Amino acid sequence: MFNLILNENMKIFRQVSTYIMLGLLVVLVIAIAGFQAKPSMQPYTSEWKAELTQQNTDFQKTITETQAQRTVGEQTAAVFDQRIKTNNYRIEHNLPPQAKALWGFVTDLTGAVSIVSLFAIIIAAGIVAGEFNSGTIKLLLIRPLERWKILLSKYLTVLWFAFVSLILLFMTSFIVGGILYGFSGASQPYLAFKNGNVTEINILWHIFTTYAYACVNLLMMVTFAFMMSTVFRKSSIAVGVSIFLMFTGNALVSFLSQQGWVKYVLFANTNLMVYTDGVPVVKGMTMTFSLLVLTAYFIGFNVISWLVFSKRDVAA
Amino acid sequence: MKTKPVVQFKNIKKKIGKKMIIDDISFEVNAGEIFGFLGPNGAGKTTTIRMLFGLISITEGEILINGFSIKHDFEKAIESVGGIVENPEMYQYLTGYNNLVHYARMYGNITKERINEVVALVGLDQRVKDKVKTYSLGMRQRLGLAQALLHKPSLIVLDEPTNGLDPAGIHEFRAHLRMLAEKENIAIMVSSHQLSEMELMCDRIGIIQNGKLLDIQTVNDFLSKDEVVMRVTFTVDNVIKAKACLNQMFKEIETLEKETTISIMIDSSQIPEIISAFEREGVRISGIDKESKTLEEKFLEVTGGTGIA
Numbered sequence: 001m002f003n004l005i006l007n008e009n010m011k012i013f014r015q016v017s018t019y020i021m022l023g024l025l026v027v028l029v030i031a032i033a034g035f036q037a038k039p040s041m042q043p044y045t046s047e048w049k050a051e052l053t054q055q056n057t058d059f060q061k062t063i064t065e066t067q068a069q070r071t072v073g074e075q076t077a078a079v080f081d082q083r084i085k086t087n088n089y090r091i092e093h094n095l096p097p098q099a100k101a102l103w104g105f106v107t108d109l110t111g112a113v114s115i116v117s118l119f120a121i122i123i124a125a126g127i128v129a130g131e132f133n134s135g136t137i138k139l140l141l142i143r144p145l146e147r148w149k150i151l152l153s154k155y156l157t158v159l160w161f162a163f164v165s166l167i168l169l170f171m172t173s174f175i176v177g178g179i180l181y182g183f184s185g186a187s188q189p190y191l192a193f194k195n196g197n198v199t200e201i202n203i204l205w206h207i208f209t210t211y212a213y214a215c216v217n218l219l220m221m222v223t224f225a226f227m228m229s230t231v232f233r234k235s236s237i238a239v240g241v242s243i244f245l246m247f248t249g250n251a252l253v254s255f256l257s258q259q260g261w262v263k264y265v266l267f268a269n270t271n272l273m274v275y276t277d278g279v280p281v282v283k284g285m286t287m288t289f290s291l292l293v294l295t296a297y298f299i300g301f302n303v304i305s306w307l308v309f310s311k312r313d314v315a316a
Numbered sequence: 317m318k319t320k321p322v323v324q325f326k327n328i329k330k331k332i333g334k335k336m337i338i339d340d341i342s343f344e345v346n347a348g349e350i351f352g353f354l355g356p357n358g359a360g361k362t363t364t365i366r367m368l369f370g371l372i373s374i375t376e377g378e379i380l381i382n383g384f385s386i387k388h389d390f391e392k393a394i395e396s397v398g399g400i401v402e403n404p405e406m407y408q409y410l411t412g413y414n415n416l417v418h419y420a421r422m423y424g425n426i427t428k429e430r431i432n433e434v435v436a437l438v439g440l441d442q443r444v445k446d447k448v449k450t451y452s453l454g455m456r457q458r459l460g461l462a463q464a465l466l467h468k469p470s471l472i473v474l475d476e477p478t479n480g481l482d483p484a485g486i487h488e489f490r491a492h493l494r495m496l497a498e499k500e501n502i503a504i505m506v507s508s509h510q511l512s513e514m515e516l517m518c519d520r521i522g523i524i525q526n527g528k529l530l531d532i533q534t535v536n537d538f539l540s541k542d543e544v545v546m547r548v549t550f551t552v553d554n555v556i557k558a559k560a561c562l563n564q565m566f567k568e569i570e571t572l573e574k575e576t577t578i579s580i581m582i583d584s585s586q587i588p589e590i591i592s593a594f595e596r597e598g599v600r601i602s603g604i605d606k607e608s609k610t611l612e613e614k615f616l617e618v619t620g621g622t623g624i625a
Contacts, residue, residue: 003421010418015409135405139463142369143422144395313372 004153012123012161021119022168029109029172033180052087059084086191089198103203105177110207112169113214117221118243120162124225125238127154132233137314147310158222166211217270220294221246223301230305253281269293320347322382322471322503323368329376330363337363339527345503350493352518353507360527361507365401365475370394381471399473404460408449412440412459415448416466423467430466438462453480473505478513490517548587549579551603558599565593
C-alpha cells in the first residue's frame with residue numbers, strides 16, 4: 001500500500017499543474033497580505049491602558065445611546081459588550097493589544113481553506129478519471145493487486161495532497177504574517193469569548209480547530225468529487241458538479257430551509273461551527289445529528305466509488 | 317521443449333447486453349511457444365485478452381494461469397502475466413524510467429538492477445531518462461515491452477505488438493520473442509493483423525471470428541495443406557500471346573495480366589509445360605516467380621473473406 005501511495009504521489013507531483021495550484025495558494029496569501037498591510041496600522045503606544053479605558057467609555061456610550069433609540073439590535077450591543085470585556089481583561093492581565101497581530105493574519109487566512117478544497121477537488125476529480133482518459137488504467141489494473149487497493153491508495157493520496165496544501169497554507173500565512181507584523185506576537189495568547197466570559201486559549205489550538213471545522217466541508221466535497229471521478233470517468237464532470245455544489249450548497253439549503261427534510265441535505269450539516277458559535281439551519285439540529293448525517297454521506301460516497309470501480313468492465 | 321499449458325481458456329463466454337461477444341472459446345498456450353491470435357476487427361481478440369487480464373468480467377467459463385483462476389484468485393493468477401492491451405499507454409509526463417519504477421513498485425520485489433537490465437534488453441538505454449511524451453511510437457512499444465518483462469512473467473500477452481516499429485525494429489522484436497520463448501520457456505500470446513508477420517513469428521495460430529474460435533493449427537500445417545497450388549507469375553515480352561497460350565492450356569483458370577507480367581494459379585509441376593508452350597508460341601520469358609499461398613490468403617479462406625483488421 002505504501003508503494004501504491006508513493007506511485008500516486010509521484011504522478012501528482014510530477015505534473016506542472018500541481019505546482020501551479022500550490023503556487024497560486026502562496027500568491028494568494030501574499031496578495032491578501034498586500035491588501036491588508038496599509039490601512040489601520042495605528043500602533044498602540046505605551047499609554048495603551050488609558051486608550052483602552054477611553055475606548056470602553058466610548059463603547060458604553062454607544063450602547064446606552066442605541067438602546068435608548070432602539071435603533072440597533074441586541075446583537076450589535078453584544079459585540080460592543082464583548083469588546084469591552086476583552087479590553088478590561090487586557091488591562092487587568094497586562095496584555096497590550098497589537099494593531100494587527102501575526103495570529104490575526106493567520107486566522108483571517110483560514111478562510112483560504114476553501115481554496116485548498118477547490119484544488120483538492122481538482123486532484124480528486126482527476127486521479128481516477130485521468131487514468132481512464134489516458135488509457136493508463138489498463139496497465140495499472142493488470143498488476144497483482146486487487147482493485148480496491150488501488151482505489152484506496154488514490155483516495156488516501158488525495159487526502160495527503162489536501163493535508164500538504166493545508167500545511168503549506170498555514171506555513172505561508174505564518175511566514176508572510178510574520179514578515180508583515182513581526183514574529184514578536186507569536187507568543188501572544190488568543191482571547192476568546194465563551195459563555196459571556198473572556199478566556200485565554202492557546203492560539204495554535206484555536207487555529208487548529210478553525211482549520212478542522214473548515215476541513216469537514218473539504219473532506220465531504222473531496223470524497224464527493226472522488227466518487228464522481230470514479231463513476232463518470234470524466235474529470236470535467238467531477239470538477240464541475242463538485243464545485244457547483246460547493247458554491248451553491250449553502251444557498252440551496254437556505255432556499256429549502258422551510259422544508260422539513262432540509263436537515264438531511266449534506267450542506268445543512270457541513271458547518272459544524274454553528275453548534276459552538278451560531279444558529280443551526282433547522283431548530284433542534286444537534287452536533288450529534290450532523291455528525292451522523294455526515295458519516296452516512298461519507299460512507300455512501302465511498303461505497304459507491306468502491307462498488308463502481310471494482311465491478312467495472314475496463315474497455316477504454 | 318516442455319508442453320505444459322501456462323494459460324488455459326475453458327469454455328469462455330462473454331455476453332454484453334443480449335449479444336454474445338465471445339461464444340465458448342477454449343484453448344491453451346504452452347510454455348515456450350508463441351501463439352498467434354488472429355481475426356478480423358470486432359471478432360473478439362481484444363475482448364478475450366481483456367478477460368485474460370481481468371479487465372472485464374467473464375460471463376461464463378474459466379481462465380486459469382498456472383492453475384490459478386483469474387476470477388477467483390486474481391492476484392496470484394495475474395502475478396505471472398505481463399503484457400500490453402491495445403496501445404502501450406504510459407504516463408506522458410513521467411520519464412520512461414519512472415514509468416518502469418511505477419510498475420516495479422506494484423510487484424514489490426523488483427530491483428533497480430532488474431529495471432536497468434530490462435531497459436537494456438529492449439534497447440532503450442539512451443532515452444529512458446526522457447519524458448515519454450517525447451517518444452516515438454516505436455519507443456513506446458519498447459517501453460511497453462519493458463514493463464511487460466519487468467517481473468519475469470511466465471506468460472506474455474501482446475496486442476498488436478509491432479504497430480509503429482520500423483522493419484529493423486520488427487525483425488529485432490521477432491528475434492527477441494523467439495529468444496524469450498526458447499531460452500526462458502515463456503509462453504507468448506500475440507494478436508496481430510500483420511498476418512505475414514505471424515507466419516514468421518508464431519508456432520501455432522488460432523483464428524477467431526464473430527466470437528468463435530474457428531481453427532487452431534500449427535503454422536506449418538496451416539501453410540502446407542495444399543501447397544502445390546500456387547500463384548506463378550511470368551515476366552514475358554508479349555502478354556497477349558502468353559494469355560492466349562495459357563487460356564488454351566487451362567481453360568477454367570483465370571489469368572491476371574499486367575504490362576509485362578501474367579500470373580496464374582497452378583500446380584507447380586505444370587511450370588515446365590508452360591515454359592515449353594511459351595517457347596513454341598515464340599513468347600520469350602525473362603522471369604518466373606512462385607508465390608506460395610500466404611497466411612493471408614489462407615486466412616481469408618477460413619474466415620470466408622470478411623475484411624481483415
